[in-house]
Amino acid sequence: MLLLQETAIEVHKVRAAVSSPSHGAILVFEGVTRNHHEGRQVLRLSYEAYEEMALLEMERIREEALTKWPAVRIAIVHRTGLVDIGQTSLVIAVGAPHRPESYEANRFVLEAIKQRLPVWKKEIYNDGEGWKPNT
Numbered sequence: 045m046l047l048l049q050e051t052a053i054e055v056h057k058v059r060a061a062v063s064s065p066s067h068g069a070i071l072v073f074e075g076v077t078r079n080h081h082e083g084r085q086v087l088r089l090s091y092e093a094y095e096e097m098a099l100l101e102m103e104r105i106r107e108e109a110l111t112k113w114p115a116v117r118i119a120i121v122h123r124t125g126l127v128d129i130g131q132t133s134l135v136i137a138v139g140a141p142h143r144p145e146s147y148e149a150n151r152f153v154l155e156a157i158k159q160r161l162p163v164w165k166k167e168i169y170n171d172g173e174g175w176k177p178n179t
Contacts, residue, residue, distance in 0.1 A: 045119035046102040048093050048163075053121045053132050062117040062139030069146040073154060075134035077127050085170040089127045094162040098122070105156040113149045116140040120153065122163055133165075 045061040059072050077089050106118045117139040127133045136153050140146035157163075158178045165176045 045121065046099060046106065047121045048095055048098055048124055049121065050123065050125040053123060053135050055132065055135055058119045058121050058135045058137045061119040062137045064117060064139055066115075066141060067117070067139040068141055069143045070137065070139045071146040071150045073134070073136040073150055074132045076132050077129050079129045081167055081169075081176075084167075086129070087168050087170055088129065089133060090166040090168060091122070091124045091127065091133065092164045092166075093122070093124050095124075097162045101161050102157075105153055105160065108156070109149050109152050112152065113140065113145045116145055116149045118149065118153060120157070122157075122161070124163070 045058060055072060055074060059070060062070060077086070079086050102120050106120065109118055110116065119137045121135045123133045134157070136150055138146045138150040138153070140149065161178070165178070167174055167176055
């Protein structure tokens, strides 16, 4: 499962996509919109994506992770459009035979997404708005 979508992410479906009877660990990361950034009140986020390129890059990232951790399953869903406070904008689920590789693969995928995915985030504040770099 690799998706970009404007609708709310159904985390249980992302989790189910990586579930296996042979896995002893399922790790689900949720990136959630918080109400502040650098001392400013955030009202919501807005995400824009180059969809074709983003989906291809998600696949590359997943394939890279699978070369390092071949026994895992990985699912990634990223929101686009407006995401309100408390809503989930990114879900990365990793199913693995053991705990260590679930953590390692999930962290690898998260950091690669933040560095490479052509998805851009705008924070909308109570006193303006601003685009944020992926870090």
